[in-house]
Amino acid sequence: xxxxxxxxxxxxxxxxxxxxxxxxxxxxxxxxYWYRQDPGKSLESLFVxxxxxxxxxxxxxxxxxxxxxRLSTLHITAAVHDLSATYFCAGSxxxxxxxxxxxxxxxxxxx
Amino acid sequence: xxxxxxxxxxxxxxxxxNVTFRCDxxxxxxxxYWYRQTLGQGPxFLTYFQNEAQLEKSRLxxxxxxxxxxxxxxxxxxxxxxxxxxxAMYLCASSWAPLAKNIQYFGxxxxxxxx
Numbered sequence: 001x002x003x004x005x006x007x008x009x010x011x012x013x014x015x016x017x018x019x020x021x022x023x024x025x026x027x028x029x030x031x032x033y034w035y036r037q038d039p040g041k042s043l044e045s046l047f048v049x050x051x052x053x054x055x056x057x058x059x060x061x062x063x064x065x066x067x068x069x070r071l072s073t074l075h076i077t078a079a080v081h082d083l084s085a086t087y088f089c090a091g092s093x094x095x096x097x098x099x100x101x102x103x104x105x106x107x108x109x110x111x
Numbered sequence: 112x113x114x115x116x117x118x119x120x121x122x123x124x125x126x127x128x129n130v131t132f133r134c135d136x137x138x139x140x141x142x143x144y145w146y147r148q149t150l151g152q153g154p155x156f157l158t159y160f161q162n163e164a165q166l167e168k169s170r171l172x173x174x175x176x177x178x179x180x181x182x183x184x185x186x187x188x189x190x191x192x193x194x195x196x197x198x199a200m201y202l203c204a205s206s207w208a209p210l211a212k213n214i215q216y217f218g219x220x221x222x223x224x225x226x
Contacts, residue, residue, distance in 0.1 A: 004153075031212070031213065033214070033215075035217075041219070042202065042217040042218060042219045042220055043154070043202070043204075043217040044217075045214050045215070045216065048212045048213075048214055050211060050212065088153050088154075090153070090154075092213070096167065097142060097144075097159060097161075097166075097167075097206075097208070097213060098156055098159065098167055099144070099156060099215070100156065101146075101153030101154045101155070101156075102153050103151075103152060103153050104151075104152070104153050
């Protein structure tokens with residue numbers, strides 16, 4: 001059974017700093033997703049990574065995938081307060097459309 | 112296209128009562144998913160449909176839970192004989208296969224409180 005683990009679970013960082021969130025998964029996953037969730041809101045899709053070495057970037061966020069290491073990263077560059085949210089990664093079990101989410105990383109960017 | 116719509120947004124019920132939630136997916140999306148999310152956790156997969164067929168159901172979904180998607184459009188999730196442990200946010204998502212990315216678009220959720 002696919003298991004998805006994120007770390008750190010909580011992250012408090014200063015504006016302007018860089019940081020990386022890590023997402024490890026236990027077995028082969030067809031796709032790796034990153035979502036953002038603001039308090040009291042639903043999930044918003046950020047990135048989908050389909051193949052080894054895939055890199056996607058949007059603004060100050062960049063996601064990458066290493067299927068051999070079963071690791072995805074979400075890198076935050078020069079954080080701003082608006083990035084404060086909870087970030088989830090999710091993998092899909094090969095051959096299915098069943099998605100397993102990590103516990104999430106709660107990010108707080110301090111002014 | 113107004114996105115995924117869920118009703119009601121909030122539901123308060125007494126233990127032992129039955130509740131039903133509705134999800135209207137993005138039109139033309141053929142896949143529909145139900146998740147449960149508790150505070151501080153990620154969404155937990157419950158079940159998914161392709162068109163009207165329920166293709167997978169989590170082992171976590173006890174016999175008290177049932178979901179339908181009768182015409183391949185909207186879906187309902189029913190919980191019978193609710194328990195306090197059922198209190199959670201119930202999220203619905205939809206996607207369009209056969210796009211390889213299969214990005215799921217989530218609704219705002221139904222928050223269930225069982226007293």
